[in-house]
Amino acid sequence: MTLPQRDLAPQDADHDADELVVEDFKPSDDTDYRALDNGDQQDLADRISLRRVAGMSTELSDISEVEYRRLLLERVVLVSVWTSGTEEDAENAMVELKLLAETAGSQVLEGLIQRRSRPDPATYIGSGKVEELREVVLATGADTVICDGELAPAQLRNLEDRIKVKVIDRTALILDIFAQHAKSAEGKAQVELAQLQYLKQRLRGWGGNLSRQAGGRVGAAGGGIGGRGPGETKLETDRRRINSRIAKLRSALREMDGTRETKRAERRRHRIPSVAIVGYTNAGKSSLLNRLTGAGVLVEDALFATLDPTTRRSQTTDGRVFTLTDTVGFVRHLPHDLVEAFASTLEESAQADLLVHVVDGSDPDPNGQITAVRAVLSDIGAAGVPELIVINKADAASPEALTMLRTQYPDAAIVSARTGQGISSLRSTVESRLPKPEVEIKALIPYERGDLVNRIHQSGEFLTLEHTADGSLIVARVHPDLAGELARFLVPEPAPATA
């Protein structure tokens, strides 16, 4: 879609200065404040309320990249309503929205924040600001506006009617990224399910406004953000057809989960402890799995690079086998439809014996990430699983940030998946926190039963081992079923408890 381009100097040139009508207000930093003229000069807070965030536009370096992006990608303006928290929080949230938009393949032209006690029920941003947003859209030649939040269908529709370009919300954006990144059949089905749920709730709202799906440029990947996956054709079908598709997906997913459940049951039967690597998206979960096991999982400086969990076997120094699973990352306000659709994948974490919670120590707000991750964990029933906080990217984090995190999380491991710093100590911490086999035994195992000794190695914990003339004299902790199998080799008087 081509939009009328206003004759303006490029990006951030003098038109900014024209509109900067803030006189009394002294900004605390050098952020570019831009009071948008709404004819009402009374309220200072309101005058500065739609604010441009500096450094927002996606930087394109090389000319072929520019052309490539022009063809395929959307040119977007980001808008957020800042209701609570500090200015820094609002800006961090905006930077995250920008990363999400770029991950989806957009070129970000501008970011605007409005301070408001709550979003406007009709238009998200104040209705007086909508015209000003329209001006920015025209000035930048944007074809899409992305709002930071989950908007009601009516809000999206009202905004589109007035701004005349596609308007999507953060939820649709995240769904779109998931749709682009899903690789396995299961992942694809999960994403489609989430998208259909999202669409279903908005069917009526979008009924008369299907152009939003058809509009915009249609690139190789489909209809652009919010348009990939179940798009216009499904929207045009009735609720009943969507419902039947949802039912089909659910049953397909149940079947796929069956396979996973079989594997899980197998591991449970063999009492193999499982560790799930969880954390905020881009925290370095896959990098850590690779570092710990050499798994070769895809690592990308992109949000939601991992959607399919990867499980790898690992061993403690004394030979006990356990599994490590890399999982899908979380984000603030992870859309509920996604959490629900990914339930079977996320269950992996809820059923784990230990959660390795990876935190990006170089992020401006690691505590915010931790809070967001714990919220999702509790949502999926994993709040009770023991958690080990791992502060990653120690090589990139500032020493002050690390000191602060060390104080706040005294038990945390501090590592760098990139340099390997702290990894061996993390490994031993993980080992020490694996569940211990319950039964302590003393057994004399004849040398021809090396298989049993081997099994104690893999699933139990050796306390002492002595080679005698009659066989290996072993004191160990094992699981009840293995203890049962060892019954006839047990030495009468139990060893004194040592652990």
Ligand SMILES: Nc1nc2c(ncn2[C@@H]2O[C@H](COP(=O)(O)OP(=O)(O)OP(=O)(O)O)[C@@H](O)[C@H]2O)c(=O)[nH]1
């Ligand atoms: N500087 C630094 N960068 C790291 C470190 N660990 C990971 N990264 C980088 O962080 C980015 C994300 O890493 P991933 O391992 O893909 O992160 P993830 O948590 O699996 O991300 P998602 O699967 O997208 O949720 C990549 O660019 C990594 O190279 C580290 O210790 N130090």
Ligand SMILES: [Mg+2]
């Ligand atoms: Mg990953």
